[in-house]
Amino acid sequence: MLGQGFVSAAAIAASVLFILSLGGLSNQEKAKRAVWYGIIGMAVAVFFTAFGPGIGGYWLMIPMIIIGAVIGARMAGRVEMTEMPQLVAALHSCVGLAAVFVAWSADLERRRVLAARAVDGAMHDFSAFAALVATKAPDELTFLQVEVVLGIFIGAVTFTGSVIAFGKLAGKVDGKPRQLPGGHLLNAGAAVLSLLLAILYLSGAGFWTLLLLAALAFFIGYHLIMGIGGADMPVVVSMLNSYSGWAAAAIGFTLSNDLLIVTGALVGSSGAILSYIMCKAMNRNFVNVILGGFGGSQGPAAEIEGEQVAIDASGVASALNDAESIIIVPGYGMAVAQAQTAVSDLVRKLRAAGKEVRFAIHPVAGRLPGHMNVLLAEARVPYDIVLEMDEINDDFASTDVVIVIGSNDIVNPAAQEDPNSPIAGMPVLKVWEAKQVFISKRGQGTGYSGIENPLFFKDNSRMFYGDARESLNALLPLVE
Template identity: 90%
Template sequence: MLGQGFVSAASIAASVLFILSLGGLSNQEKAKRAVWYGIVGMAVAVFFTAFGPGIGGYWWMIPMMIIGAVAGWHVAKRVAMTEMPQLVAALHSFVGLAAVFVAWNADLERRRVLAAQALEAGQQEFSAFAALVATKAPDELMFLQLEVVFAIFIGAVTFTGSVIAFGKLAGKVDGKSRQLPGGHMLNAGAAVLCLVLAIAYVSGAGFWTLLVLAALSFFIGWHLIMGIGGADMPVVVSMLNSYSGWAAAAIGFTLSNDLLIVTGALVGSSGAILSYIMCKAMNRNFVSVILGGFGAVQGVSAEIEGEQVAIDAGGVAAALNDADSVIIVPGYGMAVAQAQNAVSELVRKLRSAGKEVRFGIHPVAGRLPGHMNVLLAEARVPYDIVLEMDEINDDFPETDVVIVIGSNDIVNPAAEEDPGSPIAGMPVLKVWEAKQVFVSKRGQGTGYSGIENPLFFKENTRMFYGDARASVDSLLHLID
């Protein structure tokens, strides 16, 4: 058993490591070290919390920790990079459900303490948390009840919302926006009922209020995310990340655990900031997205004229051999095909031939921010030629060839040209301004959001159909 002094010192150390981890993730070169800061910080946090004062039940807690660690290791090793967003959503659901269970248990312990005090029983059999509750004044117990309510509400919303986000990202749930009759009014009505139940609970109603509150919150999370379309899923995952952080912070207050409060606040605030940045990058209203697209107005998309013209590897290679400047725009299709290493080899050959080659990265390329950056870093693409959208968008008119690999919505000119498009106003990479555009794509289907792309029908665009990795591999021996 460790003393409280050791636990407090460990909490400070873990908090510092978490802050260093978040700060380091903003730079690709420091990201690996930042991840290790987070790993060490979490190991310190778990160890000193588990063996701190007032903790017992090691005969079942330690085996469960081992089982969880082994399961987490096994799942993480099996999950491909393309499935990382789904894994993140699944992990968020665990945090939310844990918050609900801990909050329920906290109220049961509170009731147990009050019953024992009413019977003037001793405290010798109290758990560490129950003993803490026994020392609280009436007004402090009311705050404890408010913490329980908040943890259940945000935790339950996070759980079902994350489950639906996982389903949409994994293709197990339709990515289109779908709601029950009544739409947002159902969410509003459920939220009002949650408030009524919270007031009843604080006023002395039974444990049943927390059960009904959780059920309504589960519904809100499910219905809220079902009402958000696939194009906004990257924002949703980030938003749920924030929710899971606030749920953890609420439980931290309930358990009087400073480390949980700090960690939850870090996750909650950073997730909220990231969600706001992503909404800005996609020209989405932040409040509208987190409320399931409430108030969104969508017109009728313009009809697209023309046809998609295909080209073979020889034609693409000839254009690359004649080009002086090339920009590559990667997307989720590149990740699915695991084509990053073939792309890296293509870049090496083109640069060896004296050509200027750069990458244009949209803030929401892939399924999570930084998805493409991680893949390219994994394939050892130099950091200095990987540029963000704002850094490269003005260079397309002077570019000879653009190769789009598995991207759709982030290069869709309808965002600027069609006011009725679902993505109208969304900042996109203006690849159509280049002299020639080649789109590597499996077939003629639409992108993840289900929106047709006028780029594919433009005169300076040619469709390079096929698996991205096989297509890029076919170019390698044709490049001079």
């Protein structure tokens, strides 16, 4: 067994590593090192916690750690980048459910300690946690009960909410907003009942109050996320990430685990900040995202005139050969087609011909912030030509050719031109200001949000239909 001093020192070291990991992830060049900081920090946290004072049951713990490690390694090896958002949602659900189980267990141990005290006041064969509870004063036990309530409620909402988010992202659940009759009143009623159950529990009611509390919170998580449109799922996943962090922090207080408190607070706060950034990038109110579906038109949408004009690879290649400045806008379609390598090959060929080539990245391109940056880094696209929306949006007017690969809502001019559009006011990449725009798209359907895009009908736009990777591979030999 390791002494408490070693465990405390390890907790500080792991916390520092986690902070360095989060800080490094803001920069593409430092991201790999930052990931290793996180890996090492978690390894330190698990080892020193598992072998700390008062910990036992290794005959069960060690096999569970090995099984979990094997499952995690297999998942990491099999999951494609396009499936990363739903994997994140699935992992959030595990954190939420773990919080519920730990909180239930904590209350059962609390009741066991109180029952033993009532008999003879002896410590008996208490577990490490029960022994900790036995040392608490009455007011500290009240705080413990509050922590149990918070852990159960936040954890249960996170669990079912994350399961539904996973289903919507994976296409296993309809992405349209759907709610039971009564809508948000059901959520409000369930929240009020949850508060009443919490008060009953704190007043000395039985374990049944925690079971009902969890059931109501499970419903709130399910119904809340079912009522949110698929296009808002990136914000929802980020929000659930924050929830999972606060659930972990609540359980950290319950277990008197400083490292869990710090880690949970880091995840909770970073998830909340990321959700705010994404809402700002979409010109959306965070509360509106949580309480409703994507957008909300104020009247009939503007009529779209014209038609979608197709172009083949030779036509796109001719325009690229004549162009001096080119901007590429990647989206989720590039990720689905796994076209990032073909994009990288095209960029290298164009730059070798002396052309200026840059990428424009919208903050919510793909399904998670940074999704496109990771794919382009994977394909070895130079970091210095990958620019964020605010850095490049004013340059489209002086650009010869824009190639849009699998993007829809983030290049939709209706956001600025149609006040009745569901995405009115959302900051978008102003690709239509370029001289020529080529849109690589599988077909004429709408995007993930189901909103028609007037860009596809503009006079300077041409539709380059087909699978993005196949289309780009056909284009490569024609580019001089």
